[in-house]
Amino acid sequence: xxxxxxQHPIIDFGERKGRxxxxxxxxxxxxxxxxxxxxxxxxxxxxxxxxxxxxxxxxRGWFCAIGKCSSCLMKVDGIPNVRTCITLVKxxxxxxxxxxxxxxxxxxxxxxxHVKVETDIAxxxxxxxxxxxxxxxxxxxxxxxxxxxxxxxxxxxxxxxxKFFGSKASYAGIRGIKIAEILLxxxxxxxxxSLENSSVIACYREGKGFKITAVKGHxxxxxxxxxxxxxxxxxxxxxxxxPNNDLPGVCGAGGVQTLMNVYGVKPGENALMVGAxxxxxxxxxxxxxxxxxxxxxxxxxxxxxxxLVHAAKVRRMGIPILTRxxxxxxxxxxxxxxxxxxxxxxNWNPIxxxxxxxxxxLICLAVGLTPSTEILMQIGCEHAYVPELGGHVAIHDKFxxxxxxxxxxxxxxxxxxxxxxxxxxxxxxxxxxxxxMGVNVEKxxxxxxxxxxxxxxxxxxxxxxxxxxxxxxxxxxxxEISCG
Amino acid sequence: xEKKDKIIVCRCEDITYDEIVQAIREGFTTPDEIKRxxxxxxxxxxxxxxxxxxxxxxxxxxxxxxxxxxxPKVRPPLRPSPIGLFAGEKNDKRES
Numbered sequence: 001x002x003x004x005x006x007q008h009p010i011i012d013f014g015e016r017k018g019r020x021x022x023x024x025x026x027x028x029x030x031x032x033x034x035x036x037x038x039x040x041x042x043x044x045x046x047x048x049x050x051x052x053x054x055x056x057x058x059x060r061g062w063f064c065a066i067g068k069c070s071s072c073l074m075k076v077d078g079i080p081n082v083r084t085c086i087t088l089v090k091x092x093x094x095x096x097x098x099x100x101x102x103x104x105x106x107x108x109x110x111x112x113x114h115v116k117v118e119t120d121i122a123x124x125x126x127x128x129x130x131x132x133x134x135x136x137x138x139x140x141x142x143x144x145x146x147x148x149x150x151x152x153x154x155x156x157x158x159x160x161x162x163k164f165f166g167s168k169a170s171y172a173g174i175r176g177i178k179i180a181e182i183l184l185x186x187x188x189x190x191x192x193x194s195l196e197n198s199s200v201i202a203c204y205r206e207g208k209g210f211k212i213t214a215v216k217g218h219x220x221x222x223x224x225x226x227x228x229x230x231x232x233x234x235x236x237x238x239x240x241x242x243p244n245n246d247l248p249g250v251c252g253a254g255g256v257q258t259l260m261n262v263y264g265v266k267p268g269e270n271a272l273m274v275g276a277x278x279x280x281x282x283x284x285x286x287x288x289x290x291x292x293x294x295x296x297x298x299x300x301x302x303x304x305x306x307x308l309v310h311a312a313k314v315r316r317m318g319i320p321i322l323t324r325x326x327x328x329x330x331x332x333x334x335x336x337x338x339x340x341x342x343x344x345x346x347n348w349n350p351i352x353x354x355x356x357x358x359x360x361x362l363i364c365l366a367v368g369l370t371p372s373t374e375i376l377m378q379i380g381c382e383h384a385y386v387p388e389l390g391g392h393v394a395i396h397d398k399f400x401x402x403x404x405x406x407x408x409x410x411x412x413x414x415x416x417x418x419x420x421x422x423x424x425x426x427x428x429x430x431x432x433x434x435x436x437m438g439v440n441v442e443k444x445x446x447x448x449x450x451x452x453x454x455x456x457x458x459x460x461x462x463x464x465x466x467x468x469x470x471x472x473x474x475x476x477x478x479x480e481i482s483c484g
Numbered sequence: 485x486e487k488k489d490k491i492i493v494c495r496c497e498d499i500t501y502d503e504i505v506q507a508i509r510e511g512f513t514t515p516d517e518i519k520r521x522x523x524x525x526x527x528x529x530x531x532x533x534x535x536x537x538x539x540x541x542x543x544x545x546x547x548x549x550x551x552x553x554x555x556p557k558v559r560p561p562l563r564p565s566p567i568g569l570f571a572g573e574k575n576d577k578r579e580s
Contacts, residue, residue: 372532
């Protein structure tokens with residue numbers, strides 16, 4: 001079985017694929033292409049179960065695909081707990097299921113390297129916000145470094161095959177994947193310092209600056225001294241509580257997007273989409289483009305949350321959208337074989353007797369995102385729970401300063417929004433950092449003023465009301481704190 | 485079918501919805517306490533998948549606003565990483 005996509009209306013996967021290689025999975029050779037992650041290559045060859053859970057030995061599989069959820073941990077070349085969704089496959093690699101309660105590996109000596117790096121501003125996260133921030137910092141002449149834990153920079157942009165809305169300054173009318181190419185092209189041209197495949201595992205305040213510890217693969221430990229931090233770590237997909245919610249085949253919408261739009265692997269044959277916000281609608285459309293039969297979209301709210309343009313596109317493809325409906329359970333033994341859908345009453349409670357089953361092998365969850373704020377929490381920025389922004393966020397002002405000096409944030413980590421607003425926030429945060437450091441102040445002030453104006457334009461649609469309410473709450477909390 | 489099928493809240497430590505509800509009813513009413521008695525959020529994902537759900541379950545059980553529920557403290561390491569890297573094993577090529 002090979003579920004790689006070769007025909008796609010937007011992406012030429014044939015052109016993208018690297019050299020054909022082979023690796024061993026539980027001793028059996030599996031074909032892969034260079035540039036694929038271990039998890040993507042396994043999925044393409046029909047493997048759905050990536051491991052067993054620790055107490056009940058329940059199957060675990062593909063879920064977030066960005067190294068955040070832990071469902072894909074395997075033993076790779078003798079090293080346990082490797083996140084196979086962000087680790088690139090190599091020729092001859094040995095990949096195995098791991099014992100959920102493994103013993104310490106016998107091999108206790110492995111090559112490791114400690115590397116010290118110094119920079120003025122460390123940008124953590126290489127998605128739209130982080131990329132736009134580092135390019136602005138570079139343009140302003142601030143010495144900076146970008147750190148990202150994925151094999152590729154670009155964050156969610158590299159999986160967004162749809163065209164953006166907004167203004168010219170925010171790349172309206174251009175597909176996310178193209179925007180990523182533009183930004184990454186600039187990055188390479190400008191010789192910006194970057195650490196890819198490197199996870200920040202700790203941040204400490206040291207004197208007036210910061211010490212960041214990052215791990216690359218399993219052999220390099222970076223100690224990064226920075227004068228300031230710009231956190232653009234994005235978000236994590238929300239989970240829903242329903243029976244069998246952990247069954248392989250229940251995936252986050254972003255995880256599914258990664259699989260089909262980055263690695264060109266068909267995620268399933270028949271899909272159910274849970275959630276009719278923009279993410280749910282867009283990913284349902286993209287699933288259909290990849291040749292997946294999307295049986296329906298269910299939405300717990302009484303009306304569709306996303307843009308009507310997207311809803312209309314989905315409907316034209318014949319995909320029904322059922323509002324006031326939700327998933328009650330997933331069915332299947334080792335992998336999703338179906339789902340139970342139920343109608344909800346006005347109080348969001350399931351109405352008994354309305355249940356029906358759909359036969360699907362993929363349940364895609366698009367039920368919102370939570371800001372990935374752990375670095376900001378760990379370092380001691382004050383947080384507040386702001387439902388309009390997706391959960392707990394670090395308290396900040398409109399210039400994207402947090403409650404700690406020289407710590408800035410941008411993008412979804414500051415409140416769930418869009419890639420276009422994230423890019424604008426990246427510029428604002430970068431300009432603020434330059435102003436605070438006293439580097440190129442006049443130019444930075446101009447950039448900040450211009451970007452604040454652009455951001456305001458991007459937020460002028462009625463869809464942004466919720467975010468604006470959330471942002472205002474956060475700004476006023478910041479004011480209370482800075483006034484003592 | 486559905487009664488027997490588990491609802492997993494914490495994927496890393498395999499903690500179910502029912503276990504969390506029971507812990508809350510026994511008086512462990514904050515995410516931090518639930519983390520300590522059940523280990524939710526102590527696994528390799530460090531609570532990224534479960535904490536939002538736990539916050540909601542507590543809010544529902546105690547009839548509280550989710551805003552009142554404080555998240556547990558975040559401590560390093562934030563990602564699974566080999567301990568040998570910190571212990572400074574052989575071939576330590578410290579450059580400075």
